[in-house]
Amino acid sequence: MTDDLAYDVFTRTCPSRGTLEHVTGRWGCLTLGALREGTFRFNELRRRVDGVSEKMLSQTLHVLERDGLVYREAQPMNPPRVDYRLTQLGREIAEWLIGLISLVEDRMPQVEAARESYDAERAAPDAT
Template sequence: MDRPPADPYQRDCPSRQVLDRIGDRWTVLVVGALSDGPLRFSQLAARIDGVSQKMLTQTLRALERDGLVTRTIYPQVPPRVEYELTEAGVTLQEPLQALENWAKTHMPTILTARQQYDAALPAVNTP
C-alpha cells in the first residue's frame, strides 16, 4: 500500500512525531553525547548535566523505539549496558550539531533580545 508523502503541516502526519523527537532538548544532547561512541547510562548522565534519571531513561527508550539508538546488554556481573547510535542515529549528528552550533553562535543576540523585550513590558502590578 502506498503512503502519501510526509507533510508535517498536517496534524495526523507521523512526521510530526519524528520532529517532536528530534527537536527535544534531551534528544539533541543524547545524540551529541553519543557522537563519539557508545556510553553507559552513568556516563551519559554525567555528560548531560541537569538531566534526571527519569528523563534520560525516557529519552533513551524513545530513541531506541524510533531506531536511533541501540541498547546492548553484556552478560557479566554486574550486567553492563551500553547505548550507541544506529545508522539512522548517526545521520542525525550533522543536523543536530548544526542546531547546537547555531544556538551557541546566536545565544548572545537572543539573550540581549530577551532583556530588551522584558524591559519594554509594562510592570505587571502597576497601580
C-alpha cells in the same frame, strides 16, 4: 498527506511528528548530541547530559531506540553492562542537530541582547 510527499509533518496525523518531537525535545536533542561523541554507559550519558533525571533519560533512550536512532547493547557481565550508541540514522540526525546547537550557542550574545531589550521595553512605564 500530499501527493508529492509520503510524509508531511504539518499534517496532524503524520507519524513523522512524533519522531520530530523525540529528536527536537530538550532531552532527545541533548541525548543525540551527546551520543554523537561516542558510546556511553547509562550513568556516563546521564552525567554528560547534565540535569536529566534517570527516569527521563531512560524514557528518552527507549523512544530513540524505538525510532531506530539509538542502539542499546546489553553485555552479559556481572554486573550487567549496557552501552548506548547512535545508529547510522541517529548519526545523520545528530549531525544536523549539532549544527543547530552550534548555531544557537554562537548566536547567544545576540539572543541575550534581544532578551534584555525585550525585557527593558516591557518594564518601562507606559508613557501615555
